[in-house]
Amino acid sequence: MPSKTLKDGRQLDRIDSYSKHWQKDLKKDTKADMDNRNADYENVVNGYYDGATELYEWGWGSCFHFSRFYKGEAFNQSIARHEHYLASKMGLKPGMRVLDVGCGIGGPAREIARFADVKIVGLNNNQFQVNRATKYSAQAGLSEQ
Numbered sequence: 001m002p003s004k005t006l007k008d009g010r011q012l013d014r015i016d017s018y019s020k021h022w023q024k025d026l027k028k029d030t031k032a033d034m035d036n037r038n039a040d041y042e043n044v045v046n047g048y049y050d051g052a053t054e055l056y057e058w059g060w061g062s063c064f065h066f067s068r069f070y071k072g073e074a075f076n077q078s079i080a081r082h083e084h085y086l087a088s089k090m091g092l093k094p095g096m097r098v099l100d101v102g103c104g105i106g107g108p109a110r111e112i113a114r115f116a117d118v119k120i121v122g123l124n125n126n127q128f129q130v131n132r133a134t135k136y137s138a139q140a141g142l143s144e145q
Helices: 012-020 031-039 041-060 075-089 107-116 127-139
Strands: 097-101 119-123
Touching: 012 041, 031 041, 041 127, 075 107, 097 107, 107 119, 107 127
Parallel strands: 097 119
Antiparallel strands: none
């Protein structure tokens, strides 16, 4: 039976497959449960990201990483400062191409692209996140960057 795909690209059977291979009580988790997760690994991983991405966006915004806060510094300001620091440490120059492996929804890539005037290619294993990254980059006017 084909998977039901939501308008945003998430596949319901993948979200279900994430939870179907886990016991509610982890003390009852068996080797068979682990073997089943491993056999269906791609769907388990994609199911996790299909289900968790919007929660990450709600909690962290578009950048799924942590950074050090300075006293009185806003959350988003600390995140951007950290990304600017990384771009500086990498020695990025305008026009360079950068590969972002595990780009998620592309928040850091967009910030670094704006800050350093570089072109970033994002690579990610979850199509739902790639779709969101593409949409957000277009909204930010960064589709070509």
